[in-house]
Amino acid sequence: MTLINKYNKPVPRYTSYPTVPYWDVQAPVQDQWLGSLNTRLAETRDVSLYIHLPFCEELCTYCGCNKRITKRHEVEAPYIDAVLAEWAIYVRSLHLRPRLKELHLGGGTPTFFSPAELGRLIDGILKDADVADDHSFGFEAHPNSTTPEHLQSLADRGFNRVSIGVQDFNPEIMRLINRRQTAEEVERTVEAARKIGYKSINFDVIYGLPRQTQNDIVRSVVKIQEMRPERIAFYGYAHVPWVSPGQRAYDENDLPKGDKKWQLYATGRDLLESSGYEDIGLDHFSLPEDDLARAAANGRLHRNFMGYTTANTPVTLALGCSSIGDSWDTFVQNEKKVEAYTQAVIGEGRLPLVKGHKLSSEDQIVRRHILNLMCKGYTEWYAEEQRCEALGRAVEHWNDMAADGIITRSPYRVEVTAHGKPFLRNICLPLDDYYWARQPSAKTFSQSI
Ligand SMILES: C=Cc1c2[nH]c(c1C)Cc1[nH]c(c(CCC(=O)O)c1C)Cc1[nH]c(c(C)c1CCC(=O)O)Cc1[nH]c(c(C)c1C=C)C2
Ligand SMILES: C[C@H]1O[C@@H](n2cnc3c(N)ncnc32)[C@H](O)[C@@H]1O
């Protein structure tokens, strides 16, 4: 059996540990969550802030994100009011004025909102926060709705990074996934961002889309070589029709699977590397002069719900529907639906928490080891405070992985090999107490490849 077949099974993406399906179902009460935030902020005022902006004009059928489809732009102002009301609850409850190291607008489609509404949102946030000198502020830009005015309005407020949803450059695939977007729109967005002074541009690119071939991947990398974005997120298409029913719109037989999907990945990775991009970890590539590659080289890379980052903040504040906050020992998630979210923050004047998890000390140790593997490519546990029960079980699985050549092992250390990089999620899995205690149903995670 090839390694690809052996390791291609449903595995979490480890944007958190424990992963969301294994959290305590109960949300911590508001005071507990705020208490935990205040404890952490007493150590450092530096925070990452994520704001979820859920609206999109049209449904891209492949999409696995939490979004709301509408063409009614009247939804903009009340939604921004709700986010600012949620922010006001935090501002009232935090003992210290937060200092923003990182700010990310995700979605949905942030550029669904007018530049003026986005400006009002950011002004409302910055009025009650300081900004770190080495801050990193970014947003997700849909090339079909991003205007120079959007880019300028956000740049005026300190934004220096933009992540462009490219996905693919083949018009036929765009049609199949119901995405109205042209290569010219991507080029225009890149040019406008550069002119305004954005210092880091990211492209989101997906392999494994319906009817996608090696030629499509080659075409994407040629375009990437022309435009030279500093970063590439090269995601494997996650097929989860039980969460995203839109994915039923195309024929499952059109999806590249197994070896075919692997070949798309391998072609993309090899071409990106030969074009000067460094493989910095799960799904992410970056030019060597970008902060992300530098942080990876210095062992300073960090990872949170927004993906890889150079901002190593223990606290993530999260505003908007479905957002996830993190105080290192506690996770919370907001209401997913816009109406319930708005009712909680405006109607009832409370935080819209629906789910959460309090991390035990064992959880926190495992979380640290998973972060080490994801961000540094190794982990070790000779010191007492780095040991936990999960390591005992993990070692057995890792011996087998060492035989497969995807890691190297010494008594207190595991290191991911170049061969093992595509299997990072699998290499973390042995540590996952929750997974081994209760194997997930088929409809929980996407396949690792
Ligand atoms: C802008 C959209 C987001 C992407 N990722 C996240 C957001 C908000 C954050 C996120 N991604 C997942 C979770 C669940 C928690 C966890 O597993 O640790 C969160 C909070 C996992 C996930 N992402 C996608 C799916 C289908 C899943 C669940 C199943 C699985 O583990 O595979 C789809 C998806 N969303 C984004 C990407 C890059 C992506 C798939 C590659 C962006
Ligand atoms: C935020 C980014 O998440 C990626 N994205 C959204 N849905 C999926 C999915 N089902 N599979 C893989 N990537 C996805 C897109 O590349 C988008 O730009």
Ligand code: SF4
């Ligand atoms: S990919 Fe982006 S634009 Fe398309 S439905 Fe998802 S969030 Fe909306």
